[in-house]
Amino acid sequence: MLLIHCPYCEADLPELEFRHAGEAHVARPSNLADITDEQFEAFFFIRENRKGVVFERWRHLHGCGRFFNAARHSVSDKFIRTYKAGEPKPQLSEREIAAATPIGRGTPANEPIRLTGEGDGQ
Amino acid sequence: MQKFSALSLLREALRGHKGWGRQWDAPEPRTEYDVIIVGAGGHGLATAYYLAKEHGVTNVAVLEKGWLGGGNTGRNTTIIRSNYLYDESAGIYDHAVKLWEGLSREINYNVMYSPRGVMMLAHNVHDVQVFKRHIHANRLNGVDNEWLTPEQAKEFCPPLNISRSARYPVVGAALQRRGGTARHDAVAWGYARAASDRGVHIIQNCEVTGIDRGPDGAVSGVQTTRGPIRAKKIAVVVAGHTSVLMEMAGVRMPLESYPLQALVSEPVKPCFPCVVMSNTVHAYISQSDKGELVIGAGTDQYTSYSQTGGLHILTHTLDAICEMFPMFTRMKMLRTWGGIVDVTPDRSPILAKTPVKGLYVNCGWGTGGFKATPGSGHVFAHTIARDEPHAINAGFTLERFRTGRLIDEAAAAAVAH
Known part of the structure; x- marks a missing residue:
């Protein structure tokens, strides 16, 4: 079970209090009726689903009830940081990312680990 | 390719199984x-x-x-x-x-395909309506699926608890007899x-x-x-x-990728004749030919490539298993594991x-x-x-x-x- 820091309650709390709410920073178009099918698909269905650092929404459902965002590593499941809704996507330092990156998990099923969208991770 | 047959098995048995080559x-x-x-x-x-x-x-x-x-x-x-x-x-x-x-x-x-029947339990009015709709739709598509009363469900799977006092009573079931398992x-x-x-x-x-x-x-x-x-x-x-x-x-x-977990119990003698699934309480269970109970749990709520999941997901499933099959309450679980599944909208x-x-x-x-x-x-x-x-x-x-x-x-x- 994950331990999640709610940026509003300012406390580390068990995952059971929270609901995952999907990829963060997906902007809902304000002109939904006018956009093309391709644009709607990209907004509504297409997801990054990255192996590495992901930005995602959480809701502190059984607590303050508020939505917030988190940066997490999707292989180690370690949170890099959580931040309030509406704040811009944070620039993460190499050190922060390295601290969340799993080490010594060299089984074929787990390698390689992609840190960013660039390159092939080798 | 060496052909597997009763004759080839017998021949190898007589020479200490030394003649089996690479399979691929x-x-x-x-x-x-x-x-x-x-x-x-x-x-x-x-x-x-x-x-x-x-x-x-x-x-x-x-x-x-x-x-x-x-x-x-x-x-x-x-x-x-x-179905x-x-x-x-x-x-x-x-x-x-x-x-x-x-x-x-x-x-x-031998992929050990065993059409032992897959029974999906209904626990409430919504389940009954949905399953009956499935049964009718399946019939139109030539897929076998039939409705069972709780008593018939228990007859098909004797370990099932159909008591009205269960936390989520069984009010019926949909059975696909051609369903089952394979190795x-x-x-x-x-x-x-x-x-x-x-x-x-x-x-x-x-x-x-x-x-x-x-x-x-x-x-x-x-x-x-x-x-x-x-x-x-x-x-x-x-x-x-x-x-x-x-x-x-x-x-x-x-696509979004989620961890999905499963677990097996210690192996026991044959005691569970079919596959039982419950979507409502989220549990599914069968018994492997080795004798282990094979139990499927749910996905974690967050996307991940960790190939592991939260313990509370497993305990949630086991709560449901023990409620539906009280005879398994003292069963020991042997192994748990996770895999990453890609889910479409x-x-x-x-x-x-x-x-x-x-x-x-x-x-x-x-x-x-x-x-x-x-x-x-x-x-x-x-x-x-x-x-x-x-x-x-x-x-x-x-x-x-x-x-x-x-x-x-x-x-x-x-x-x-």
């Missing part, structure tokens, strides 16, 4: 193939086998980053059924069941052996690190940890890592061509792909060989998320399935 070859990769299949799980190997058998395409490589059948093929709970609501789903899953029925004989490898490893091994026999190269420990595209945009080959390999057709069959692989070709997918798979010429994708099976293995491989091989979908997978396109022609089993089942 381990060749060095060539520099070029007609078709490269990425991922040597059940679906990828089945695709290779049917490419060779049905379409005469034998210059095929199946590339596997780990070991054959070591991903979700070896991690699932081996349940087979085809899906929509016509497209019934088409592909029942196509698979029909192939399961003759598979051991066809590939001369998951044997499916991968059997298809690997049969494909290798027809000339397919199965290359393990060979991870794809890039997909090359020519000036016209079409795929031209892959980069791997064992060097570049050229091919004009590349099929991605990598389950949880589909988004990662497809990004190498510049295709963004409507409508919970139906994608078996299709992609916007990139020569690139094909078979993904999105979510939490229930094992049951479809033979049917998926069969129609996907057709799609690759003919460069157009088989009638059975014509609806399972990537474009449906643009056109809106979803196959919305997510809404039909109200849970992942």
Whole structure:
């Protein structure tokens, strides 16, 4: 079970209090009726689903009830940081990312680990 | 290929089983193939086998980053059924069941397909309505599925608790008698052996690190940890890592990957005659031929590639198992594990061509792909060989998320399935 820091309650709390709410920073178009099918698909269905650092929404459902965002590593499941809704996507330092990156998990099923969208991770 | 028969078993028994050779070859990769299949799980190997058998395409490589059948093929709970609501789903899953029925004989490898019946429990009025709707829809599609009263359900599965005082009483059940289980490893091994026999190269420990595209945009080959390999057709069959692989070709997918867990108990004597599933309390259970209870839990709520999940997901499932089958309350659990499943927005798979010429994708099976293995491989091989979908997978396109022609089993089942 994950331990999640709610940026509003300012406390580390068990995952059971929270609901995952999907990829963060997906902007809902304000002109939904006018956009093309391709644009709607990209907004509504297409997801990054990255192996590495992901930005995602959480809701502190059984607590303050508020939505917030988190940066997490999707292989180690370690949170890099959580931040309030509406704040811009944070620039993460190499050190922060390295601290969340799993080490010594060299089984074929787990390698390689992609840190960013660039390159092939080798 | 050495043929398995009573006679060959007897002969080997008499000489200490020293004559069994390799079941599939381990060749060095060539520099070029007609078709490269990425991922040597059940679906990828089945695709290779049917490419060779049905379409005469034998210059095929199946590339596997780990070991054959070591991903979700070896991690699932081996349940087979085809009682899906929509016509497209019934088409592909029942196509698979029909192939399961003759598979051991066809590939001369015992996949231990056991049509012991899959019973899905109804616990409330909504379940009853949904299951009866499924039963009627299934009947129209020629898929067997029947309604059972609680008493009939208990007769079919004696360990079931049908007491009215249960936390979630059983008020009925839908039974598909042709549903059941098969030996998951044997499916991968059997298809690997049969494909290798027809000339397919199965290359393990060979991870794809890039997909090359020519000036016209079409795929031209892959980069791997064992060097570049050229091919004009590349099929991605990598389950949880589909988004990662497809990004190498510049295709963004409507997928999210979640951990899905399962667990087995200590082995005991035969005590559980069928497969029982409950969507409402989220548990499913069967007994393997080794005697272990095989129990499927749910997905974690967050996307992940960790191949592990939260303990509370397992305890939640075990709570439900103990409530439905009180005789298992003192059973010890032996092992738990997780796999990464790729889930589409409508919970139906994608078996299709992609916007990139020569690139094909078979993904999105979510939490229930094992049951479809033979049917998926069969129609996907057709799609690759003919460069157009088989009638059975014509609806399972990537474009449906643009056109809106979803196959919305997510809404039909109200849970992942």
